[in-house]
Amino acid sequence: MVHDLLESFIVMSVFFISLIIRGDKDEHAVLCNEDETYDLKIADTSNLLLFVPGCKTPDQLPDISASPQLVHAQIWGFSNCYWELRRQRPRLKKLKKLLMENPYDGPAVGMQEEAPGPKYTMDDLLERIQASREEIEAHLQNVHACEIDGFWRILDFDYEMKLLGHVTQLVDSESWSFSKVPLSVCLEELGSLEPKSMIEHCLNCYGRRYSNEDGQVIYALDEDKVCRATAQLLLQNAVKFNLSEFQEVWQQSVPEGMSARLDQLRGLALLDRSSKPETISLLRIEDLPEDTLERFNSLFSLREKWTQDDIEPYIQDLCGEKQTTGALLTKHARSSVQNGVKVYNSRRPIAT
């Protein structure tokens, strides 16, 4: 579609610093500035649009009551259609997919070089992902990617948990408060086990960095992030868990002093309170389709009826500017009341 763009065309625009159109041959074109992504859609009008460079309007003409003036103005061109920009959420699912082609699971052992595999620099990513630079950078942070030797790498999850385990065990043995984890000691004590850059990366992903009165770099570990990651580690090993058993194991697995709570698992796990016993299973939003219709179809084939509270974390990211999840549900689902609770199901028949 990008190759079909007209010789010269018009877009509705906002003021910009730099604009880039991005898209593969089979993708719809998007327009990006530094931090936003817009869909490009062609719009038709039955009216004729004429473009007249330099043509003045009454407010721009001097007030002459004397002889009338004749000014020649040339019509530069005309059109019946133009391109419209509509702000949209960037297509970032491809980013994780590319990075997962070759996850990083630690430095090469001994004299061996790291096994070959595709690696991407930021410029490579800008070439392939339909999003603005800032949106890409934000998503890299979300997926805990880090730059190693100029390439952006996502960590193999088990390796990431290994790093986190080192940190939490050190916090425990040093009896530090979770909100006062000193960077320098971590690097000193753990530097022999893993590269210092990886230790620091782990702290950046699971903690908030700040400086204390002495100017030392300290981290405050994020309880929710640590517990959530621990839950994922447990849940990915089985299809379904008995909920109460899971909660027990989970609480025992998180660092002592941290509280594991079910609300930490929104967008990561799905509870089934209708089954006996109640169960929990892994359902990550990033594993679901990116397209709105496909996302709803996928959710409704997993479960026929959803409460708003259960489905909300899995559709939150689909909301357009100023759109609520309620509006999305009204558009894509049908509601009914079951046992006094409002539930949503698909508008069309879904094969379960």
Added chain:
Amino acid sequence: MVQIVISSKAGEGPAEWLLVELQGEVVSRQNTGLAGNLMGDLHYTKEGVPVLIVGHHILYGKQVKLEKPFAVLMKHSGLPRDEEETMETNQENPTSYTVSALIKKKLIFKTRPKPIITNVPKKV
């Protein structure tokens, strides 16, 4: 994937053009095409109302500020004319667009054109 850069010409900002919007079509009298021909005369009344005379029709319009401005982009292909069909991602000659102009207001003519009938002298 293709990345096409849209940029503004260095220096001062892009020029401002005017959009004239008409309902229907404009055709040339002898079907010779529109290029190079005189389309008509644009006048403004003392009150600033735009008046367009095309052929023997007169149209009254109004000036409107565009809610969303337009930008007119010119394509620069970087490839010689005959090679434009096989455009692949070619880093030495990437396609780019520059902003030629911005359009912030338009003259829209929505009223039905009225024919101008010249004075026919009475037969003596």
